[in-house]
Amino acid sequence: MARMPGAAWDPLPENAYQAAIRPTQVIYHTAVDAPGHTQLKRYFARADVHVESHFWVTLDGKIVQMMDSEVRADANYRANRRPDGTGAISVETEDEGDPEGVPWTTAQLASLGLIARWANTEHGIPLTVCTGPSDPGQGYHAMWGAPSDWTPSRGKTCPGSTRIRQFDSILLPRLQEAAMSTNPMNLNQAEALTEALYEGLLLRPADAAGLAFWAGVGVDEGALELIVDFLVSSRAEIRKARADVRPSATQSAVDVDGITEAVASRIIERLNG
Numbered sequence: 001m002a003r004m005p006g007a008a009w010d011p012l013p014e015n016a017y018q019a020a021i022r023p024t025q026v027i028y029h030t031a032v033d034a035p036g037h038t039q040l041k042r043y044f045a046r047a048d049v050h051v052e053s054h055f056w057v058t059l060d061g062k063i064v065q066m067m068d069s070e071v072r073a074d075a076n077y078r079a080n081r082r083p084d085g086t087g088a089i090s091v092e093t094e095d096e097g098d099p100e101g102v103p104w105t106t107a108q109l110a111s112l113g114l115i116a117r118w119a120n121t122e123h124g125i126p127l128t129v130c131t132g133p134s135d136p137g138q139g140y141h142a143m144w145g146a147p148s149d150w151t152p153s154r155g156k157t158c159p160g161s162t163r164i165r166q167f168d169s170i171l172l173p174r175l176q177e178a179a180m181s182t183n184p185m186n187l188n189q190a191e192a193l194t195e196a197l198y199e200g201l202l203l204r205p206a207d208a209a210g211l212a213f214w215a216g217v218g219v220d221e222g223a224l225e226l227i228v229d230f231l232v233s234s235r236a237e238i239r240k241a242r243a244d245v246r247p248s249a250t251q252s253a254v255d256v257d258g259i260t261e262a263v264a265s266r267i268i269e270r271l272n273g
Contacts, residue, residue, distance in 0.1 A: 026088065051075050054090050055092065
């Protein structure tokens with residue numbers, strides 16, 4: 001059983017009976033979902049829908065895992081499960097129904113990077129682009145054309161030209177940098193980083209799930225940018241979290257942006273030290 005630490009676990013019925021796979025690829029999609037908050041599981045769970053995805057990443061970076069990554073999810077045509085038992089991990093992303101006009105947010109890119117790094121640690125999937133439809137690595141749904149081994153739909157452009165440019169210019173370079181990092185953090189450093197995030201931003205100690213998540217990801221300097229980007233993009237959530245633990249009368253005195261930047265600086269100093 002392979003579940004990503006830190007991801008919300010919300011399994012689809014198919015998780016209980018579809019065939020096992022040996023994951024060798026991560027393939028990124030865009031959902032073309034309805035505007036507003038979307039729970040993609042409701043769509044996949046419909047009787048007339050016969051596809052699934054392993055992961056769902058919302059605009060604010062929340063990661064929901066709906067299928068065990070070692071169970072087939074039918075979002076990638078022939079890459080779902082090949083005759084040799086290999087298959088792809090599929091990642092759907094929220095887009096407000098407008099993938100061309102709504103690029104992956106900073107929080108989404110950070111979460112996609114975390115999924116890729118977890119898949120690398122858990123399954124050995126390379127943090128480099130696939131060189132062919134059956135080759136290990138990272139890719140996007142329409143990478144080989146449409147129709148192709150990854151989609152039977154003629155003319156499909158998923159995840160859209162805007163997000164394909166982000167895949168090429170942002171996501172892949174970050175993953176490659178992380179793959180080449182020569183300064184991995186040990187468990188104690190990862191726990192110290194997590195404690196800094198919780199204490200600095202949420203004003204409470206790190207919980208067991210948070211510690212397990214960062215330790216499982218295996219944070220290193222190559223992933224630091226992803227973490228800091230996520231912090232900066234999560235200021236709205238930080239404001240809410242701080243409002244929950246501080247009286248509203250004092251809220252106006254809290255410089256959330258300054259706190260975020262200060263915590264990020266302390267993280268960088270800790271790693272460089």
